[in-house]
Amino acid sequence: MSIVETLHAEHKARLARLGYAATAAAPKRPRVEKVAPLWWGIDPEPYYPQMWFWGLLNPRGAIGEYAPPIKKIKRTVSTYYGVSIIEIDSPRRHASIVLPRQVAMYLAKKLTGLSYPQIGRQLGGRDHSTVISGVRRIEHYLKQHPAMALTIDKLEQEIMSL
Numbered sequence: 001m002s003i004v005e006t007l008h009a010e011h012k013a014r015l016a017r018l019g020y021a022a023t024a025a026a027p028k029r030p031r032v033e034k035v036a037p038l039w040w041g042i043d044p045e046p047y048y049p050q051m052w053f054w055g056l057l058n059p060r061g062a063i064g065e066y067a068p069p070i071k072k073i074k075r076t077v078s079t080y081y082g083v084s085i086i087e088i089d090s091p092r093r094h095a096s097i098v099l100p101r102q103v104a105m106y107l108a109k110k111l112t113g114l115s116y117p118q119i120g121r122q123l124g125g126r127d128h129s130t131v132i133s134g135v136r137r138i139e140h141y142l143k144q145h146p147a148m149a150l151t152i153d154k155l156e157q158e159i160m161s162l
Contacts, residue, residue, distance in 0.1 A: 089124035102134035
């Protein structure tokens, strides 16, 4: 008996011990359901990536909690402040554009639970430090100006309405 035949026989015996039939077909792997990562704070249950896309899964909440897309946030903020979505995404730093952009950053962080780099990528490819600065600036502005808090609440209600 050659070495190849010996190895083949050992392989067949190993497959038989594991419970696989000695056929030409490859053994089937047992099906394993994907579960949501525990760091999301969600109970381990079947997780489907398309749930995120359709807004059925909020990364900081549970399944069924609505997470608005950043496009809707940008559209609502741009309509309220009278600037275009292209201007919010643009690199321009004019005061009439910076405030709506920072409000959009603040609302995106508060309502979606996305990370700073993810928000920056969707708001014109900005760095995460720019988003952190914008969110902090709006938080500081909210403490100083109660009228701004009313504006933010109004925008939040409009964004969260389906």
